[in-house]
Amino acid sequence: MSPELQFLLLTILRMAVAAAFVVSASIITERSGPVIGALIATLPISAGPSYTFLALDHDAAFIAEGALSSLPVNAATILMGLVYAVLAQRRGMWISAGSAIAVWLVLATIIRQFEWTLAGGLIINAITFAVCIPLLKPYRHVAKMPLIARRWYDIPLRAALVASLVGTVVTTSGWVGPRVTGVMALFPIVFSSMMLILHPRIGGPATAAVLANSAWGLLGFGLGVAMVHVAVLQFGSAIGLCCALATCILWNLTLWWNGRRKKART
Template sequence: MTAVLLAKLILAPTLVVGSTLAGRRWGAAIAGVLVSLPIVAGPILLFSWLDHGDRFAAEAASASLRGIAVLGGFALLFSVLCAYLPWPVVLGVTWVACLTGGVLMAQVHVGPVGGLLLALSVDAVCWYILSRRRADAPVAVQPRWWDLPSRAVATGLLVVTLTTAASALGPEMTGVLAPFPIATSVVAAFALAQAGPATAVAILAGVLRGLPGFAIFCFVVALLVERLGGPAAFAAGTAAALATAFVLRPRVRGTITSAAPSGSASPSRS
């Protein structure tokens, strides 16, 4: 139990902090790709395997593919709403939509192949729609000293709360809720609050670009965990996810120049 709690408190916050630093160095799209990696869902599925065995993990990983389709819709909806609404409202509306979509997707029973096709199709449509929307260039702001610690704390609290609730709901809901946009929400909401919609949209475009790697991870685990066991399946899924993310990564164009004064780094955009 201690190892599970430590993993929840360390892995996802580390991803958020690392992706934030990478975004400041190489651009918001890179941050989005990194935050879409299965650092949150991967441990959820891994501990599901440790606690409940191969079959539970296979079913949960297959269900996660439907959750990834919901995550793609979350990214698109957040991108549309953030141009018109303050970040707390955007986050509330998109979370409600995401939870509703997750409950509905838990009732859709398809295998790993069908789930993969669904995830990739929804992600492709959402990315196409987002790429067709006119977007301003993202900007950077001078972060305050508390920026990274507050992101890490927020992520850790969300991970513990949501994964603890999901673990009691069986493989279908565990899997569908595993891709719930915890890290994505933190990174996108902070970007919207501090730098405005353009930076948030750029991050979410990167998330959509990175989701195929996430989907490949879940697909590989769903197919192999009962055949090869947990260690081999999760290792193969991780390798496949990283390879897919590398192939689909956006072109790095260097750092983003700051276009906002340091005083604008408040998280209370309204």
């Protein structure tokens, strides 16, 4: 088998694995309501596969530097969610989702121009989340989450989106470098697919509730990205990525437990 064909088949396999993972998580998200759905959506279900496959092709230094670029992009994602939540209350899907994604692209373009440090990434996340979390609070609840009638193209659309992202990140990482790769790896595939698929079915306010409830979970995701940078340099890519995943899971489990405790009190 030629090296070119081997690379192509390996890339297709990686794309298929990532697509299956994200589609499964998205289906669970739809059926779990806005709170649990948001916690699932903020797990690294799209960035995780991207970084895992990158770790197979690059050394720990590449992964660590890519994580530094990914960290401020996490702040851009919560701003994207805020823009969507505000517009979706009265606007249609194309205006709401289109404006939110456009904001993310502009911010990501700005972010990639700078060489970030761990402290800088953490500070920009802290400031952004301190502003966005209170602003998202009014959009976290809806009177009733409508039932979702899935259409035939839902799963193929999600699979195509995430497969395209993973394929692009993996195949271009060698020549665009870790800084651009780190930005691309955090493109909000899950949030974008929710906007495009859920908005026409359950309406803007209900879809916005899922994204608004994701704010605290997305903060934990940012801590997971920071963990990638720190842990891969100390322990290698495999252990470092596992530590980052454990950070995200532990954070979201804590949020879930805290939510149940507050609900039990009331």
